[in-house]
Amino acid sequence: MTTRRLVGIAILITLTAAPALAQVSYSRLLNADDEADAWLMYSGNYKSERFSRLDQINKENVSRLRPAWIYQTGTTGRVEVTPLVADGVMYIAEPPSTIAALDATTGRRLWRYDPIIPDETLNIGFPRTNRGIAILGDTLYFGTLDARLIALDRTHGDVRWETQIADNAVGYAVTAAPLAVDGKVIVGISGGEAGVRGFLDAYDAETGELAWRWWSVPAEGEPGNDTWGGDSWKTGGGATWLTGSYDPDLGLLYWPIGNPAPDWNGDSRPGDNLYTDSLVALDVNTGEMQWYFQYTPHDVHDWDANQIPVLVDAEWEGSMRKLVIHANRNAFYYVLDRETGQFLRATQYATQTWAERIDENGRPVRVPNMEPSEEGTLVWPSLAGSTNWYSPAYDPGRMSLFVPTREMSSIYFKSEAEYEPGTPFLGGGERRPDADETYGAVRALDALTGELKWEFKQLTPAVSGVMATAGGVVFSGTQEGNLFALDADTGEALWDFYVGGGVRAAPMSFALNGQQFVSIAAGQSIFTFALSPGAEAGGNDD
């Protein structure tokens, strides 16, 4: 037998024996909490806790966190991705819609896939960026700025399938990470500021065929359409631009819905404008809506509900309940029953001047004359809200939700709004008041009451997500470029590092060969940190 034949047989055996990388099965996704070394989905698990079960980095040693490696994308756009890590490989998205695989040990790039986004691709109301990827089996799923959903083989980044999910020429785009469930990929769309009609899609993970589509703005004849005037539902917004959560036992997806369009002039859309500014629970198999809860009916301040809903099982008034908690852009923190959508509680967690209170059904009792006006109306919170898409983190042991918070007001203006496809459909906007009163914070809220446990103040309103860990450490960043670690019990700053670029993403954590890492996107790079060797040796040289 010749050497060449031997090599041939060896290759054949390798190819038929096993794929190069292990499969990320649905059961691995279901049990993500048991696999603390990996980070398998946007928010860490289906409950969207963004809580790492790793505890090597803890309150005592976090001050010795040092850069392990830095990956430079070489792009000029904002990197806002939460990386995934599976089986020693990190997957990231670079602006606008490029996917790269990195060796998680060194940060060296293994491959990069650029779907080529035409320059004229519209991004109305959001940056030209991509916030994350989903993984299932040996495939990565991601959306593009020009509204495609693409499946890539994760070994080399080869395309398995690609599907156009909507028309970018009228403003549709994908910036959010898809969510992979059993055999399906759930993906939301951006474009509310262009007056698109929102929807949430589910695609067959194998074939890319559309499994179902749920429209966030009901059509004529459908329940809820009477909460819109005339044809306003056709350009009603309700984008689904942030990744939702999933309860596999109930078979329900929990997806936050965006603002109505036009944003600041509600004259053409009298009514509550369902299901904008709502949380909806959808049957994962059919896309049928099981319930909805609307936080801000007939919104005229752009306080969409695109913040991460976190699933919590806890005792509520004497019995165990399945809850969903949500720190909303409108300055209130909500607790709902996630089986029924029943409103349980709302607590104000940031300064607001628009609502006297939230009534017993969860509906705001509004302060009069807080709508945008031609002369300008001063309202708290600002257009970007008391929080935004920046992920909160939930520590299940402490039952604390750590919320990136913005203390800021706006002068809201109203102007004419005329719909023209593929152009901004706004009807007003904001002017920022003098800067001195504004600041940011990470606030630790009691998950059941929403009451403040502590806050860590930041110079400017938060733009970064938060991660909590089993080491009792909470990580976040600032728009000035600080990455920092806080004591989960007190909010005391334990460590900070200047990364030199605004942090507009959320941290994540993973481990390799027994070493814990923390990664975050900032500026145009990915920064990965680990404890310095001094700490590994258990030294106590403080």
Added chain:
Amino acid sequence: MRKTGPGGLALLAALLLAAPAATQPLAEASAEDVAHGKRIFDIHCSRCHGLDGVGGEGPNLMRENLRRSVEDDALIEIVDDGIAGTDMPGHGSLNTREIRNVAAYVRSLGVAPREELPGDPVAGKELYDMTLCSTCHITNGEGIALGPDLSDVGLLRGSVFLKESIQDPPKVVNPRYRTVLVETADSRTVMGVRTGEDTFTIQMIDEAGRHRSFRKSDLREFQLLTDESMMMSYADFTDAELNDLVAYLMTLRGPEGGSE
């Protein structure tokens, strides 16, 4: 060329239909459009540019030639997107027609008569030198850069704003030149002009002109002053002196403007 979807065609059609209005020079806008533009200007622009565009914290716009906006398209773009690296913000809240009408109103200001200033610029220059303004300000390359460069302050600011700056500096101080006072752990007090700050650190130029950097957690005290400023108040100037000094400052219009 990229294939155009139905939306793209609609957009193209809309652009073609809009073409005649979009190419009409701003100077030929109707009185109605200019009046509409003035209404929006008064709400959104006058806070910095002054009522009637006489200038204030932002440039005087009652000038025939706006440096960055010789072409109409450039002016419209500035109203829409702002000017990066300056305090001029974009105006995403305004629609295309509103932006165009504001721009048309700004063009109409260019033919308005120039503001008459009561002071004597020559006497003002003498006062500038005598008061040693150049120990903190650069003018045409001369002086020390603790406070803002004044070489084109006559273009960038209005006379009312300048008067106020001289009489009551903290009231109008630019956030880029905020005064900061720190007390270090060993009880030394340092005052300076803030040059940088984040959640954890602060940087400044101290009174001796040196760069300093502190970690906030190392400081005993740290405050941004709101009722005090590194710039001395010159409230004791007579009206005539103040007018002279402002008249001089208003002649500072950068290299091309020349200082008469």
